[in-house]
Amino acid sequence: MTYLLIRPDSWNFPLFVHVAGAMVVTAAVFASVAVLILAWRATGEQRAALTRFAFRTLLFVGIPAWFAMRIGAEWIYSKEYSGDNDPTWVGVGYAIAEPSGILILIATILTWLGARRLRGGDRGGGLAKAATVLATIAVAFFIVAIWAMTTKPS
Amino acid sequence: MYETLLFLHVLGAFLLVSMLGLYWAMYAAGAPGWIGPLGNVAFPLWGLGSVAVLVFGIWLSFDVSTYNPWDGWIVIAIVLWLVQGAFGSKLSQGYKNLAGGGGARPALSAHLIASGAVLLLLVDMIWKPGA
Numbered sequence: 001m002t003y004l005l006i007r008p009d010s011w012n013f014p015l016f017v018h019v020a021g022a023m024v025v026t027a028a029v030f031a032s033v034a035v036l037i038l039a040w041r042a043t044g045e046q047r048a049a050l051t052r053f054a055f056r057t058l059l060f061v062g063i064p065a066w067f068a069m070r071i072g073a074e075w076i077y078s079k080e081y082s083g084d085n086d087p088t089w090v091g092v093g094y095a096i097a098e099p100s101g102i103l104i105l106i107a108t109i110l111t112w113l114g115a116r117r118l119r120g121g122d123r124g125g126g127l128a129k130a131a132t133v134l135a136t137i138a139v140a141f142f143i144v145a146i147w148a149m150t151t152k153p154s
Numbered sequence: 155m156y157e158t159l160l161f162l163h164v165l166g167a168f169l170l171v172s173m174l175g176l177y178w179a180m181y182a183a184g185a186p187g188w189i190g191p192l193g194n195v196a197f198p199l200w201g202l203g204s205v206a207v208l209v210f211g212i213w214l215s216f217d218v219s220t221y222n223p224w225d226g227w228i229v230i231a232i233v234l235w236l237v238q239g240a241f242g243s244k245l246s247q248g249y250k251n252l253a254g255g256g257g258a259r260p261a262l263s264a265h266l267i268a269s270g271a272v273l274l275l276l277v278d279m280i281w282k283p284g285a
Binding site: 012015016019020022023024026027028030031034035038041046049050053057061142143146147149150151152 | 157158160161163164165167168171172174175176178179182183185187188191192195273276277280281
């Protein structure tokens with residue numbers, strides 16, 4: 001057991017960047033989902049304002065934090081593994097990281113388009129609802145990633 | 155057992171940070187109409203995340219033979235947890251009052267202190283000073 005708990009000091013900062021980025025991106029996407037669900041029940045200008053708020057949260061917090069998470073992951077991977085014989089949990093991380101980033105990117109674009117249409121009085125609620133679904137899937141991906149990173153299935 | 159405890163401990167930490175994110179969203183939104191519904195999600199889940207972090211963290215300190223609950227970095231973590239708990243409670247109470255039509259928006263300093271304590275908790279968990 002003890003070997004799992006000891007790591008060189010030089011790994012700490014990359015790990016910090018990775019975990020902090022992952023926490024912030026999860027928080028940003030979760031907050032966006034909560035605000036977008038609230039927008040479903042709102043009407044008029046309030047609906048547009050909530051959708052705009054979710055868009056800004058994803059754009060200014062979610063996407064930069066995703067990059068911090070991803071850069072931190074690659075940084076610590078380069079220290080810990082050589083590219084051969086990656087354990088399964090590293091593969092799970094890779095399998096989740098890029099798709100979650102694409103989901104966040106598409107959700108950001110949809111909320112932007114939705115907010116623009118709602119502000120103009122046009123129908124944009126459908127786009128915001130689609131963004132909510134994609135962002136919720138991203139949160140589910142993050143939970144799977146947390147499970148893989150902590151239990152490290154081999 | 156170790157892996158399960160670590161998963162629940164870290165999941166609690168992610169939940170806690172996500173709810174602090176919702177408090178920041180409530181602060182940035184500044185619209186009392188949003189606070190009630192967002193608060194209905196944030197208040198119980200912030201409490202759940204906080205309790206999970208502490209309970210599974212202490213359980214881990216007993217489960218892992220090289221850790222003890224009185225190790226310096228674990229004591230630091232408990233103190234930081236208390237700080238985030240105190241200011242997180244202040245945020246919960248403040249937003250509950252605001253949603254109920256009374257009181258002012260919780261201060262920026264309360265958000266910063268609660269978030270700063272959680273950030274230091276993460277630093278403490280990764281560097282484990284003295285371990």
